[in-house]
Amino acid sequence: MNVFVLTGAGISAESGLGTFRDPGGLWRRFDPMRLATPEAFAEAPEEVHAFYNLRRQGVRAAVPNAAHAALARLEAGLTARGGRLFLCTQNVDDLHERAGARAVIHMHGELMRARCTACGAGRPWADDLAVDTACPACGRRGGMRPDVVWFGEVPLHLDAIAEALDDSDLFVAIGTSGAVYPAAGFVARARAAGIPTHEINLAPSDTAGLFMKATYGPATQAVPDFVDGLLREVGGEISGEISGWTP
Incomplete structure (x- = not known):
């Protein structure tokens, strides 16, 4: 079977771990268009990283x-x-x-992974991400992002x-x-x-x-x-x- x-x-x-659309869910408290789109990451990467670092901490603490x-x-x-x-x-x-x-x-996608927007390399990632985080594969800074599917992505x-x-x-x-x-x-x-x-x-x-x-x-x-x-x-x-x- x-x-x-x-x-x-x-x-x-x-x-x-919080739901998204229920009363009190993440998208009732945070604007997804400011935090979960490629455009948001391009315009305000620090804010996007802060949101996903917080979520990653929550996943690490969850059982x-x-x-x-x-x-x-x-x-x-x-x-x-x-x-x-x-x-x-x-x-x-x-x-x-x-x-x-x-x-x-x-x-x-997976929150406990990160992906480089420059070279496309992805890998397990349990720590915080920041704008100055260097890609372990290509060395570029500024392009590491959570390896999750954002609104507008397939x-x-x-x-x-x-x-x-x-x-x-x-x-x-x-x-x-x-x-x-x-x-x-x-x-x-x-x-x-x-x-x-x-x-x-x-x-x-x-x-x-x-x-x-x-x-x-x-x-x-x-x-x-x-x-x-x-x-x-x-x-x-x-x-x-x-x-x-x-x-």
């Missing part, structure tokens, strides 16, 4: 929660049964990896994501707002292909009406329960059909 899981900020909220751990367990369980988990995240934190997930696709790995989604037996969205495209369109693509869909969220997302099943509640409770149930069902899978699912 191949399962495609899309995660958003809601899965990391109980680890202390993976039970939802992250459950997905790592799902990955291992599906692999042991000859299946696959394609774990695609909109999050730029590394909590999935620190919880034990071995293959994570970061479609919006998300990463879209071809691999589309291929994996089309090859999935189940699509699950966890902790997503359903407001950010192209990720918000994945559920429609899955439905068009006849793939069962399940939303796990604190509250209905903007695309909740497209999901065949929904579970609402804290991720640290809902995701482990979902994983336990799915692994039990996969153990009893017959002729490629998942018990209880009717596309």
